[in-house]
Amino acid sequence: MSVNLSKGADAPIRDLTRILVGLGWKAAGEDADLDASALLVSGAGRVLTDKHFVFYHNLTSPDGSVEHTGDDRTGSSGGDCEVIRVDLAEVPGRCARIVFAVSIYEGEVRGQTFGQVRDAYIRVVDETTSAELIRYDLTEEASAYPAVIFGELFLHRTGWRFRAIGEGHSGGLRAIATVFGVDVAS
Template structure:
């Protein structure tokens, strides 16, 4: 049975080793040019910093060096009723020094084009058992996110020896660049 989270809520991930973190959305009917959303993952240490530049998994770096986090590729068109981008996570392979895996979603060049999550409908993040396909946890983005071009949707985090998922929904007007530099990723240019 799936747990629907409220903003700030968290839920344990059952004793699983492999999960999918799936994101979905559809463009608003009046969105103008269709926004291109991009999901990412950052493997973060207990000090709040990315483990290394290669632990920033996104459309130009589809796999963490240890293979624990794999992005299945960029989907440029949102479609209602199905997952648009999927990130596979092998929880057993996540390096022990990783305290959490943060999942930002950004509108490609949204901070410069003026596009934001107000042009998106039915946006969600969900955690799925990779083996059975069962949804474990789900968070539906609220209207509060409408003014931002980038949002941290949620995170997987360690609580003792167990993994949990937390719904965050923290918006950034500075786009993906603003999110990743805050975690220590050096973004050139």
């Protein structure tokens, strides 16, 4: 049975090592290309290395623990628009969190925000059984932004947990990457 989280709430990932993080949405109106990404972050809040920023130009972390399965440019496929595989057993020991974000490609330039996106969600799925374990449906609070941190996996003393975040960011994917210390080339 799936746990539906509200913003700020968290739930455990029990006895699993291989999970899928599915992100979905429906873009209303103008064509919008939304992109999911993941950042493997240390306890100090910085990405482990720039290669631990997994997105459409870097589909797999160096250790293979996080893999983006590819870009859905339309968001109209039904079900998850983009999926990120996570093997928790392979996540480097110095990683305290894996942050999941979605940004609208060139959203700032085109004036596109999450106010033009419907039914956005993030969910955690058992890769072996395909059973949905945890789900968070994004609220309207992030509607003014072109990029949103949907949620994160974090290492708790009792094991991995998932937290719903729903935090909007101006400046798109570049801004989120910069917050976590990614060296973003011009």
